[in-house]
Amino acid sequence: MNSPVYILGTGLSHNGSAVLLKDGRVCVGIEKERLSRIKHDGGNDTLAIQYCLDAEGIELKDISLVVQCANFEIPDRNQFRGKRIFTDTNEPPVIDISHHLAHAYSAVGTSPFNECAVMVIDGCGSPLHQFLALHPEQKEFIPKNILDQVGMFCEKDSFYRFDGQKLIPLVKDFSEMADNEAGLFSLPTTRHSIGGFYAAVSNYVFGDMDDVGKLMGLAPFGTSGVFDFEAFEFKSGNLFVNEGWKSQFTNPSQEYDYFKQHFDYYANVALWAQEQVEKAVIQCITNRLENFPHKNLCYSGGVALNAVANAKLQDKKIAENIYFEPAAADNGLALGCAYYGWLEYMNMPKVEHDGSTCFGKQYTAEDINAAFAKDSNKKYSPQTFSDEEGLIQYCAKKLNEGKTIGWFQSGSEFGPRSLGRRSILAHPGVENMKDHINRNIKFREDFRPFAPAVLKNKVSEYFVAGRNSPYMILVDKTRPEYIKELSNVTHKNGSARVQTVEDSWNPRFAALINEFYKQSGIAVLLNTSLNKKGMPIVETPEEAIHLFEVTALDVLVIENYVLEK
Secondary structure, eight states: OOOOOEEEEEEOSSSOEEEEEETTEEEEEEEHHHHHOOTTOOSOOHHHHHHHHHHHTOOGGGEEEEEEEOSSSOOOSSBSSSBOTTTTOOOSOEEEOOHHHHHHHHHHHHSSOSSEEEEEEOSOOOBHHHHHHHOGGGGGGSOHHHHTOOSOEEEEEEEEEEOSSOEEEEEEEEEEBOOOSOSTTOOSSBTTOHHHHHHHHHHHHHSOTTOHHHHHHHGGGSOTTSOOOOSEEEETTEEEEOGGGGGGOOOOOOSHHHHHHTHHHHHHHHHHHHHHHHHHHHHHHHHHHHHSOOSEEEEESGGGGOHHHHHHHHHTTSSSEEEEOTTOSGGGHHHHHHHHIIIIISOOOOOOOOSOOBOSOOOOHHHHHHHHHSGGGTTOOOEEOSSHHHHHHHHHHHHHTTOOEEEEOSSOBSSSOOOSSEEEEEOSSSTTHHHHHHHHTSOOOTTOOOEEEEEGGGHHHHBSSOOOOTTSOEEEEBOGGGTTTTTTSSOTTSEEEEEEEOTTTOHHHHHHHHHHHHHHSOOEEEEEESSOTTOOOOOSHHHHHHHHHHSOOSEEEETTEEEEO
16 A cells, blocks of 8 residues: 655745645645744744644655745745754755745645636735746746846736646736835835735724734725725736825824724725725736636635625626635645645646635544643533534524534634634624624624624525625625624625535534524524634634633533533
């Protein structure tokens, strides 16, 4: 019997991660922040790689190839923000790929397509000189006027064709880096990127460039048409940011009280920025597909997490089928690195992906008992359910009574969304539940929305478009007759960032929603990530118990173990 072929992908940008493929399938993957407990953590990758090796029960010598990707540099094998795991060995071989190529392979590797077009849009990819050092054969795809430029130019957006085995570049757009001067809108991205623009507005509104998701949540409170100038222009096949928009905004948010006092103003800014992004994304991708038509499209890069723009892109029907990569931001780089190693470097056939994003390791009864045995947790006496049916009925009953549940099941999700493995769950219609969770469990702003998790076969009953959205990456509209029943998961403008629950890779979560449906008559649950503001999503049983203790969660379920306050 042949030994399995293991390929390790590692992303060393911010939002670092490591992913292990076994014979072309993902067997384990983790984002570094889940282990270090530092939001958006990146750089040195030893912690994430060791997690993957331990979870699979293998050693470095069992790996055939390592593929790595950073952003502004090519990482040294031995040192990168500290000593690396490869320092004392020459095996396995380590190769490098560029930023956008990693984004693109993360999409094609997990997509259902054998052939497709691929679009990558983010804040900033690899510098031109680094890109050419890694892929000199692709020089022909770079416009001469870019090659002749002096200064720092980086990937802005990229368009590829996947032929079933390899990615062929079709359009590579580079942009100069933004000025590194202190100012309202100074950010480490390219000058003309959609991602850079959205991060700049996030920084203006919230004082944090990583709050782009929050900006999307604020936008529905704004009024359209308050600002009548454009942020982007599209010419000669390329997208450009008009610098003039910056002079229109001279009142950056300060502390949260100041933000609340001027809430309407910042909501209007957020809506304007969101509408600008939607137009820019649609125009850019439409142009690429008009020049290089294909019925299947994969879409990745940080901008591809904008669920509102994604829904509008889908509604435009510019491609027959669109796959939105669930880990579209830099946390997905490791995934793309691993698939590049399997598909392009080793020239192995693509293996069908099962659709799951849950790549974390399984915690055993021994692990859970060890967490409860810690001195700080000995005060708890968990109830244990011996059968799944009893557990599901108990949890559905508690949810129907208006209790909140911390739900910890199986391997954790890879990417920014909790999809029923590390979730906080609640009734979608109990009055004031949304405010209670924001205030007393998540400790975050009251305007932040929550997602509805709905049985896949019921999505059209509750939501207008009835989109298949297993990764919570598309918005829909709640049907008017269900607004009250779904008040905690319907946003200000009637929208909802829906998750359609797949029984095939999320069976226990699907069973819980089914049972809740039987008891309540509603086939939807409120689903949000198992964490509080500023905290990465919970990874271990011990972290789950701590979160239960410091928040107003009513019930904690870890596999078959249950705590109740």
